Amino acid sequence: MLRRFLSTGILVAATSLSWALSPAIGTPVLHDLNLGQADDALQRLNAVLAQTPSDAEAHNLRCRVYYQEELWDPAIGDCEMAVRLDPNNSNDHLWLGRAYGLKAQHVSIISGYKLAHKVAAEFQKAAELDPRNKEALADLGEFDVEAPSVAGGGLNKAAAVAQQMQAVDPVSALTLEARIAESRRDHVTAEADYKSAIAACPRPSGPWMDLAGFYQRRKRIPDMVAAARSAVAADPKHGPVLVDAASALAKAGVDQPIAIQWLQQYLNSRAQREDTPAFAVRAELARLLQEQGDFTGAQQQLAAAHALASGYRIPGTNVASRAGL
16 A cells, blocks of 8 residues: 555655645645545646746645655656755655655666665655654654665664654654564564553554554464454544555455455545545455455446546556456
8 A cells, every 4th residue: 555665664644734835725735635636636736836836835745646646756856846946844855755765666676775875865854854753753764674774774773763753752763663673583572662652652553553564574463463453443533544454454365354344434434644545545445346256346446546546557457357447
C-alpha cells in the first residue's frame, strides 16, 4: 500500500500546512487528498499554478497528489520546485525526500543508492529546519535503520534520532528503538519496546500494528493476527490502521474475508486520510474480491478507483484479465 515507501516500511503521516494558498483553495485540495480524489485535486492545483506558477505550497500539494498516484517523476519535479521557491520550509524538504524514496523503489541498485543519499539529505534538512517536526524525525530514523552506511544510513545515526525524538514524540521514539533492536537481532528487546509503545500510547492502534509487523517479520502469524485485531479494536473510527491490518492478513494469506470487511469499513468511514488514498484501497479490495471469486465486485472497485485517480496505474491488472478487467 501507499503508506509504505522505499523498500523499508516507513510510515508516511499527513503533515500540517502553513497556508500559502488561500483557504478557499487549500481546504478543498486537502479534502480531496484525504478522500483520494486525485483528479479533482489536480484540476484545482493546475488552475492555481496556471495563474501563479511561483506558489510553493501549490507545488508541494501537487507533488503529494502525484505521490499518492505513485507517479514519482512528476512528484519529484513539483517537490523540487517547492523547495527552490521556499527553501526553509521543513515540510517541503520532507516531501521531496519521500518522493525520491518512492522512485528509489523502482530503479536499479546503483540509481537507488544515489537516490538514497538524496532521501537522507532531504530528511536531515527537514529535521534541521524544524527539530520538532516529528514526521521528519520518524522518516529519518526509519531510513537510518533500513539503509546501510554507504547509502547514508546506519544504526548509530538512528539511535541519535531516537534520542532526539524523546522530547518530541516519546511513543515514536520507543518504536524507533524497537526497530533498532530488531535490526540488531535483539528480538527480545524489540518486542518489549513495541509493547512499551502500546502501553505509553493513549490511542494505541498504530503501535499495535507496529507489533503486528514485527510478528509478521518473525513469522509468528497467530501473534500477528491477534495484534492486528487489537489494532482494529483500538480504532473505533475505522481509520487507516484498518488498511494496514487488512494488508497484513492478505500478505499472510489468512482471514481474507475479514481483510475485505476492514477495507470496506475504511472506505465507508469518515476517517480516510491522505496517506491511505481511497483509490489504492479500492484496488487492493478489488484484488481480494477477485481472489474470493467476486469478479463483479472487483470490477466495480477498479472502476471506482479509476474514477478517483485516472493516472494511477492499478497493480495486478494481469491477474484481473481473466475477469475481463
